[in-house]
Amino acid sequence: MAREHARVEWPPNEERREMLRRMFRIRFFEERASSIRVEAKLPGVLHNSIGQEAEIVGACMALRAVDYMTGNHRSHGHPIGKGAELPPLMAELFGKKTGVCRGKGGSMHLAAFSVGSLGESGIVGSLMPVAVGAGLSARLRGTDQVCLCFFGDGAANCGPFHESLNLASVWKLPVVFLCENNGYAIHTSQAQTTAVADIAQRASAYNIPGVIVDGQDVLAVYDVVSMAVAQARSGAGPMLVEAKTYRYCEHSEFGEPADPPPYRSESELVLWREKDPIEIFCARLEEAGHLSREEIETMRKEVLSEVDEAVAFAERSPVPEPHELHDDVYV
Numbered sequence: 001m002a003r004e005h006a007r008v009e010w011p012p013n014e015e016r017r018e019m020l021r022r023m024f025r026i027r028f029f030e031e032r033a034s035s036i037r038v039e040a041k042l043p044g045v046l047h048n049s050i051g052q053e054a055e056i057v058g059a060c061m062a063l064r065a066v067d068y069m070t071g072n073h074r075s076h077g078h079p080i081g082k083g084a085e086l087p088p089l090m091a092e093l094f095g096k097k098t099g100v101c102r103g104k105g106g107s108m109h110l111a112a113f114s115v116g117s118l119g120e121s122g123i124v125g126s127l128m129p130v131a132v133g134a135g136l137s138a139r140l141r142g143t144d145q146v147c148l149c150f151f152g153d154g155a156a157n158c159g160p161f162h163e164s165l166n167l168a169s170v171w172k173l174p175v176v177f178l179c180e181n182n183g184y185a186i187h188t189s190q191a192q193t194t195a196v197a198d199i200a201q202r203a204s205a206y207n208i209p210g211v212i213v214d215g216q217d218v219l220a221v222y223d224v225v226s227m228a229v230a231q232a233r234s235g236a237g238p239m240l241v242e243a244k245t246y247r248y249c250e251h252s253e254f255g256e257p258a259d260p261p262p263y264r265s266e267s268e269l270v271l272w273r274e275k276d277p278i279e280i281f282c283a284r285l286e287e288a289g290h291l292s293r294e295e296i297e298t299m300r301k302e303v304l305s306e307v308d309e310a311v312a313f314a315e316r317s318p319v320p321e322p323h324e325l326h327d328d329v330y331v
């Protein structure tokens, strides 16, 4: 199991900018969705990825547009990280007909097929076998597509985790398993539920490489996942990457805002706030002379307007008609 990685060179200018833009998109999209939900305009529950933007974007940017991706209930960041446009994602949160699932999925089902995002799901671990299936499909069709499979530390204790890693390894399928280890499954810490200190240790049980990476460092994640994607694409089989990260929000937002049980300390939150992935990346870009403070501010404002436009699009979109209830649901 590797912990270190050699820093490759900076990605090209356009890619660096795109990384920051997508991280801003995730944060501002979710901040906006949360405030709209509180105003009781959004139905259902939200699971935000704020704090986890670097591992999402670093991993997605290592993919090609035609590559696949699967996610979970913490669902908005993944399609945004893969490059999906914001209006149909926001419309899905609103339950509108113009949403990526025509308003029938909601927050936990943002399947943005246009960018290879095969789906998100509220059933923990359930899309891991789907990622393996996507890898098998690429193999059978003779393409060199790869599937990136996002899952949490909690999902690593579910049956589908073990079945998926085993089968992908035996068949050397082009899948990259990306554990977003934010230390908790709802209010339960990893230490209370997991026999190993690092999820990446489990890779050895499936005879595949396991790598730990700083999930708050977008470039580190990009490097490690690029390596894993190259291995998968070459036919050498899957890899397990564990990104150590943290969610700043509560597990989910639902109903009236309420205080959570005291499952994590204020000092822990402060410590991770100091490792804010967006702040870290902005500082590095500025330090290296790649982007000035003004350019960063301009991008911040551009993304905020994109989010405004996405909300306006969602608000003016129609809801599905009752007679359309079964359309697009069964094939």
Ligand SMILES: Cc1ncc(C[n+]2csc(CCOP(=O)(O)OP(=O)(O)O)c2C)c(N)n1
Residues within 6 Å of the ligand: 073, 074, 122, 123, 124, 125, 151, 152, 153, 154, 155, 156, 180, 182, 184, 185, 186, 251
């Ligand atoms: C099969 C299944 N079991 C339990 C739940 C309830 N549940 C929803 S989210 C969650 C925790 C998931 O934790 P993790 O995989 O670490 O993802 P995170 O929420 O931390 O991103 C649980 C237990 C569920 N949705 N599905």
Ligand SMILES: [Mg+2]
Residues within 6 Å of the ligand: 152, 153, 154, 180, 181, 182, 183, 184, 185, 186
């Ligand atoms: Mg977790």
